[in-house]
Amino acid sequence: xxxxxLMTGLYVFVLAALAGREVITKVPPTLHxxxxxxANAISGIAIVGAIVVAAKAEGALQVTLGVIAIAMATINVxxxxxxxxxxxxxxxxx
Amino acid sequence: xxxxxxxxxLLSAILFVVGLKxxxxxxxxxxxxxxxxxxxLLAVIATVLDTQILDWTxxxxxxxLGGVIGGTAARLVExxxxxxxxxxxxxxxxxxxxxxxxxxxxxxxxxxxSTTGVTILLGTLIGSVTFTGSFIAFAKLQGLxxxxxITFPLQNIFNALLFLxxxxxxxxxxxxxxxxxxxxxxxxxxxxxxxLGVLLVIPIGGADMPVVVSLLNSYxxxxxxxxxxxxxxxxxIISGALVGxxxxxxxxxxxxxxxxxxANVAFGGFGGTAGVDRSEIGQRPVQSADxxxxxxxxxxxxxxxxxxxxxxxxxxxxxxxxxVGDLLEERGVDVKYAIHPVAGRMPGHMNVLxxxxxxxxxxxxxxxxxxxxxxxxxxxxxxxxxxxxxPAARDPQSVITGMPILDVxxxxxxxxxxxxxxxxxxxxxxxxxxxxxTLMFFGDAKESMAELVREVRELA
Numbered sequence: 001x002x003x004x005x006l007m008t009g010l011y012v013f014v015l016a017a018l019a020g021r022e023v024i025t026k027v028p029p030t031l032h033x034x035x036x037x038x039a040n041a042i043s044g045i046a047i048v049g050a051i052v053v054a055a056k057a058e059g060a061l062q063v064t065l066g067v068i069a070i071a072m073a074t075i076n077v078x079x080x081x082x083x084x085x086x087x088x089x090x091x092x093x094x
Numbered sequence: 095x096x097x098x099x100x101x102x103x104l105l106s107a108i109l110f111v112v113g114l115k116x117x118x119x120x121x122x123x124x125x126x127x128x129x130x131x132x133x134x135l136l137a138v139i140a141t142v143l144d145t146q147i148l149d150w151t152x153x154x155x156x157x158x159l160g161g162v163i164g165g166t167a168a169r170l171v172e173x174x175x176x177x178x179x180x181x182x183x184x185x186x187x188x189x190x191x192x193x194x195x196x197x198x199x200x201x202x203x204x205x206x207x208s209t210t211g212v213t214i215l216l217g218t219l220i221g222s223v224t225f226t227g228s229f230i231a232f233a234k235l236q237g238l239x240x241x242x243x244i245t246f247p248l249q250n251i252f253n254a255l256l257f258l259x260x261x262x263x264x265x266x267x268x269x270x271x272x273x274x275x276x277x278x279x280x281x282x283x284x285x286x287x288x289x290l291g292v293l294l295v296i297p298i299g300g301a302d303m304p305v306v307v308s309l310l311n312s313y314x315x316x317x318x319x320x321x322x323x324x325x326x327x328x329x330x331i332i333s334g335a336l337v338g339x340x341x342x343x344x345x346x347x348x349x350x351x352x353x354x355x356x357a358n359v360a361f362g363g364f365g366g367t368a369g370v371d372r373s374e375i376g377q378r379p380v381q382s383a384d385x386x387x388x389x390x391x392x393x394x395x396x397x398x399x400x401x402x403x404x405x406x407x408x409x410x411x412x413x414x415x416x417x418v419g420d421l422l423e424e425r426g427v428d429v430k431y432a433i434h435p436v437a438g439r440m441p442g443h444m445n446v447l448x449x450x451x452x453x454x455x456x457x458x459x460x461x462x463x464x465x466x467x468x469x470x471x472x473x474x475x476x477x478x479x480x481x482x483x484x485p486a487a488r489d490p491q492s493v494i495t496g497m498p499i500l501d502v503x504x505x506x507x508x509x510x511x512x513x514x515x516x517x518x519x520x521x522x523x524x525x526x527x528x529x530x531x532t533l534m535f536f537g538d539a540k541e542s543m544a545e546l547v548r549e550v551r552e553l554a
Contacts, residue, residue, distance in 0.1 A: 004326030004327075006209050006323070009322070009323055009326075009328070009331055012328055012331050012332060012335075013319055013323075013331050013332075013334075013335045014335075016107075016331065016332040016333075016335035016336060016339075017335040017336070017338060017339045018339075019111055019336075020111070020114065020335060020336035020337075020338070020339030020340060021339045021343060023111060023114045023115045023118075023336075024114060024117075024336075024339060024340045024343050025343055026118045027114075027117050027118055028118070028119075028120075028460075029347075029433065029435060029441070029442060029445070029460050030120065030433070030442060030445040030455055030458050030460075031117055031120060031123055031442060031445070032344060032347075032440075032441035032442030032445070033176055033180075033440055033441060033442035033443060033445065033446045034117065034123060034127070034442070034446070035114075035117050035340060035344070035441075035442070036180055036307070036308065036311055036340070036341075036344060036440065036441060036442070037176070037179075037180050037183070038113075038114070038117065038126075038127050038130060039114075039311060039315065039336070039337045039340040039341065040180055040183050040184055040187060040311060040314065040337070041130065041131070041134070041183075042110060042130055042134070042315075042333050042336060042337050043184075043187040043188075043191075043311075043314040043315050043317070043318045043333070043334065043337040044134070044183075044186075044187050044190070045134065045137060045318050045329065045330050045333040045334065046187060046190040046191040046194055046317070046318045046321050046330070047134075047138060047190065048137050048138060048141045048327060048329065048330055049190075049191070049194035049318075049321040049322070049324070049325050049327065049330055050156070050190055050193065050194055051138070051141050051142065051145060051147075051153060052141065052145055052194075052325050052327070053193075053194050053197040053198060053201065053325070054152060054153050054156065054197075055145045055146065055147045055148070055153070056145075056146075056201065057197065057201070058201070061200065062197055062200055062201060063152055065193050065196060065197045065200070066152065066153075066156070066193075066197055067152045067153075067155055067156040068156070068189075068193060069156070069189075069190045069193035069194055069197065070152075070153060070156030070157060070160065070190075071155075071156040071157075071159045071160035071163075072160065072186040072187070072189045072190040072193070073160065073186070073187065073190035074156065074157050074159070074160025074161050074164060075160040075161075075163050075164035075167075075183065075186045076160075076164065076183050076184075076186045076187040076190065077134055077160075077164070078160065078161045078164035078165050078168070079163070079164025079165065079167050079168040079179075079183055080164070080168075080183050081127060081130070081131040081134070082164070082165055082168035082169065083167075083168035083171060083176075083179060084127045085124060085127055085128070085131075086168065086169070087173070087176070087446055087449070087450075088120075088123045088124040088127055089124060090173075090446070090449040090450050090452075091120040091123065091124075091449045091455050092449070092452065092454065092455070093120070093121075093454050093455060093456055094452075094454040
């Protein structure tokens with residue numbers, strides 16, 4: 001990842017949250033459940049962190065934690081995107 | 095190579111935002127979700143390229159295990175059980191973020207009072223609270239534990255002390271003060287964080303779940319962001335921030351839908367039956383009707399507005415409801431659906447149920463869109479809803495005063511499908527049931543609705 005600077009990280013965090021607020025405020029109530037489960041799937045981005053820690057894990061404990069983290073994040077990602085897709089496929093206009 | 099990886103992360107972040115933007119309309123939402131999934135894939139690919147992975151075995155074990163479990167759950171879940179599924183997925187997201195922070199702590203002995211140390215503790219705390227809190231929310235929704243608030247004396251003070259204890263332990267772990275083995279202190283810190291998650295959710299009652307689920311959703315985003323700070327990964331920070339913002343917006347909307355502050359929802363122990371005088375409830379006379387009578391009321395008018403509530407989800411009678419709607423439309427009745435923001439157990443719960451039953455989404459109206467129309471509506475059919483149509487909200491003395499309600503009592507005729515006269519979550523009686531214009535259609539929503547389908551079909 002190269003040099004990581006805390007202040008830069010904070011800027012990124014705040015600006016991303018503001019961008020998110022602008023975009024998400026306009027999501028209509030009828031899509032709030034898919035929004036929530038879709039956002040839920042996105043929070044599975046922790047999979048990235050899980051891969052990083054699993055790759056450099058040393059010893060049984062760290063490896064175990066890493067694998068559990070990957071499994072949990074994958075459940076979140078795969079399950080979240082799939083169920084959101086299933087829901088959104090049902091929203092039809094007749 | 096490093097530049098390509100960084101640009102891939104950037105593309106991933108852009109796609110997350112664009113994907114969420116597409117959720118602004120039901121017509122583009124499905125593509126939006128796919129874009130977000132693509133963004134996730136790109137982020138994972140970039141990470142794999144960026145990380146020296148010596149042994150793939152365990153990583154693949156984790157991915158396959160998670161993929162099978164997540165995929166199966168996503169395919170098999172009933173739409174009525176969406177709140178439970180989102181709750182449990184949320185727990186896993188939070189748990190994963192916490193584990194990332196924990197593993198990083200173990201991999202960095204003697205982290206001390208550094209920014210890394212602080213972010214590790216923050217990630218562990220938020221992730222753990224999300225993990226156990228979401229599990230409790232899941233258990234409440236699933237009925238594994240009571241949906242009523244679980245309270246004990248001095249609960250809020252106890253929780254505050256526990257939180258302070260966790261903060262102090264965190265400071266000791268980083269060696270700010272005191273002495274002791276950092277690793278042991280850290281484990282106790284983790285334990286306290288897990289307990290805090292449980293304690294924060296148990297006092298919150300079933301119908302307040304839309305707020306809790308939204309808030310935990312926000313936390314899972316914040317936990318991911320914190321994990322991003324821990325390992326120094328921008329795409330984690332960005333996507334976590336997006337989820338955090340999304341959850342917070344939904345939390346605010348849900349609180350507004352009940353006219354209560356977040357603090358009141360979180361610490362108020364509201365709802366259930368504790369401390370409410372129920373002796374008066376259900377003692378007054380009502381007019382009731384059978385399926386045939388209700389069909390006759392619905393079949394010969396110009397406009398019907400259906401108000402679904404959590405009872406519809408419990409009875410899983412959304413398909414029968416749609417059939418009633420279709421039959422009425424064939425008879426030339428204008429049928430609309432009015433959705434209260436906190437109807438059900440999660441934001442948008444009713445919309446998903448009706449979408450599953452093939453109700454066109456342009457027939458679903460929000461509270462603001464439809465409230466002025468009730469005065470011109472012939473019949474309102476309330477299905478398994480209670481507090482959200484309780485006129486007591488206009489009474490300054492009521493516990494639900496100021497809560498925005500659907501003004502169904504302004505319609506010419508109100509039909510309420512309900513199991514009994516028992517009160518809703520707020521634990522208070524509903525004057526709507528006793529009005530002259532109201533007909534009560536008692537019974538299990540699934541059977542009653544099936545009967546209603548038959549009776550409407552038989553109308554001349």
